[in-house]
Amino acid sequence: MNTDHNQIVIIGGGLAGLFCALQLSPLPVTVIAAAPIGQGASSAWAQAGIAAAVSSDDTVESHVADTLAAGDGIVDEDIIRMMAAAASDRVHDLLALGVPFDRDLEGHLQVSREAAHSHSRIVRVRGDMAGRAIMQALVAKVRQTPSVSIVENATAYQLLLKDNHINGLAMRRVDGSDQVLPARQVVIATGGIGHLYKVTTNPAEACGSGIGMAAQAGAVLADMEFVQFHxxxxxxxxxxxxxxxxxxxxxxxxxxxxxxxxxxxxxxxxxxxxxxxxxxxxxxxxxxxxxxxxxxxxxxxxxxxxxxxxxxxxxxxxxxxxxxxxxxxxxxxAHYFMGGILTDIDGRSTVQGLWACGEAASTGAHGANRLASNSLLEAVVFAARVADAIKKRPQNTESDQTIVEVLPSSSKSNNQAAMQKLRALMSSNFGVVRQQESMLHGLQQIRHLIGDNRDPVFANSLITAEVLAVAALSRKESRGGHYRSDYPDSSTIWQHRSMLTLEDAQHTYQYLAEPA
Structure with missing residues (x-):
């Protein structure tokens, strides 16, 4: 594999990452996946399907209205309106890639209904096999696409900056070696945070790694308190x-x-x-x-x-x-994360050259509580928008030789026990029902784990957990996926999205930790 001239790197081998890579063709792209592409991706486990107003009795407006209601007052209406309007086109893109969506006897897309939807609009594959079928089709297409280079079983863990612009990333190979890959545009599509919880429907790769990486690079994170529990x-x-x-x-x-x-x-x-x-x-x-x-x-x-x-x-x-x-x-x-890396309507983060799509991003489309089956839709809609936006930028095909080097060996301690402790802490203190004293205790324990950690890969999960904890402590109300027994009602004062940098979160922790 030759990646010397691939100045676009996508981190993540799930639906968002692979769809973005295909949409970027024929531009050369490198995809880094922590597992073989298509495996270890939450997308492959999605059972229901994609929400899209494709039936004659449904409308984009109805889809928007249902999403606004489910999002509990903080959905970005411009974002969801764009996303719902693009749904039919993206479904047909997937059909063209070979996804065998269910059809009726007349050949029309067959749709089903899920909770909080006013119409049947879930496009499925054999009832509950949509995620698997979509990923199979995308993996096959990606492997046939010469512009896409794939690095499997490798974990990206640090973004490198030059003059406040993305200039590369550090990754760890399966053999434990650390390497740097040059890049001018990096797309984070690493999925969500489900595996930070003891009970989750998510694979081990969904551990908040991409979000933590972005936070360490200075990116603004949004809506970190909103975790959806299936x-x-x-x-x-x-x-x-x-x-x-x-x-x-x-x-x-x-x-x-x-x-x-x-x-x-x-x-x-x-x-x-x-x-x-x-x-x-x-x-x-x-x-x-x-x-x-x-x-x-x-x-x-x-x-x-x-x-x-x-x-x-x-x-x-x-x-x-x-x-x-x-x-x-x-x-x-723990099933789906509404929070993540803050992006604009094209998937652009607050760090120059850094983009995000899929569950790692917080676009504003879900608000405080994702409407069922809007997740796969968001992944393909924003993956396409990221690709379109990057294509419009001047393409630099010369690699920056100043950062092509093997990193000094860093600590690779076994963090399995620490991860199990973190997962238990998150479930006990930041789960379905939350409360001030419990959350503060949980945050203090997360900070202890951060202080003891020497592994830069695990550090990203810990940082994601830390910012989530601070965001949950800071929002003194209940809304959507964030429910506090000590503040059981919603408040108009808090009817807005939350935004934090890692520095903000650390300053807030110091304030929270001070004796009363």
Whole structure:
């Protein structure tokens, strides 16, 4: 592989990164992936599909309205309007790449409905296989595209600047060697932060690494307190926790506790179809009370389960559950991150030459709580916009030889135990329900881990956790995915996005740590 003249580097081998690489063709691009491309990507695990107003009875305006409602008052309306309007074109781009979206007998795209959507607008593949099918098509296309060079099983961990502009990055190969790659434009598409939590639906690669890298380079981060917990992960002690897609509830499946009660009706008239944060808190309450929570698909789906939802069926079968006849134990799990690297409408960060798309970015499209299936849509829409914006810039094809060097060997200590401690801290103190004293204790423990750490790769996860913790402590209200038992109501004072640099977060910590 020759990367000497590839001045555009994409960090991340998921949907956003690969789609961006394809859209940049024929410009030479290097994609760095922590795992083989397509593996270790949360995109591949997405079961439901892509939200797009493609049916005759749906409209872009309706999609926008549903997103604004789910985002709980802080969605950037210009951003979501652009994104919803671009949805149909991006779905057809994926069709052209070979994604086999479901169609009806007349050949029209078949759509389903999910919670908080007013219309059926989820474009799927075999019920619950959209993410896997999309990634298979993209990986095949990328491997056939000569302009894309791929570095697999390598972890980028530091952005290098020259004159306040991106000039390269440091990465660690699978053999433990550290190298520098020159770059004038870097796109971070590393995914979210789910693996910072003990119970998550995300792969190990979703550990906030790209967000922490950007923070260390001085980028502004946004909405870091807003973590979406999927209400219905399978409670079967697996890591990551298998996901029972929301589409099951869209098909009429009910949530019940140990007593057989449909408890969600106590929390919201919409019951199981209430917004995800409401459903997650409802299940969390039942689990913490000892009553437990189960998803009952036996009547609504029954014998057609294996055919309609093959992925969830396989998960259940693997742990000895027949979902057509038995209840599925469920628990909330860290699933999607609304926060991340602040970007503009073209995916441009506040650092010159640094871009972000996918879950690592905070575009303003999701607000405080992502509307179901808007995530894959955001990934392809902003990946395309990043590519278009970079293409319009003068392309420098000469590598900057001043930074092509092998870095001195840095500490490569085994941080597995520290990561497990961090995950437990995040779940206990910054989970579904939060409270001041608990969060402050959690932040102090994160700071201890930072002080003890000598690994620059793990440092990025710790920094992401630190900024998230400060943002959650600072927002003294409940909104969307951020729920505080000590401030259970929303406040008009806080009806805005939050923005922090790493320096801001560290100053805020010093203030919070001072004795009263």
């Amino acid at each position: 209400p219905t992960a399978l409670d079967v002690q697996s890591d990551p926790a298998p996901l029972a897609t929301e589409a099951l509830r869209g098909h009429g499946a009910h949530l019940v506790n140990r007593l057989g009660e449909r408890f969600m009706l106590r929390h919201d008239p919409a019951g199981e179809m209430a917004p995800r944060d409401v459903v997650a808190r409802g299940i969390y309450e039942e689990v913490m009370s000892g009553r437990g929570a189960w998803l009952d698909c036996t009547t609504a789906i029954g014998e057609s389960f294996a055919e309609e939802f093959p992925t969830v069926y396989a998960y259940c079968q693997a742990v000895g559950i027949d979902p057509a006849r038995e209840l599925i134990p469920v628990v909330p799990a």
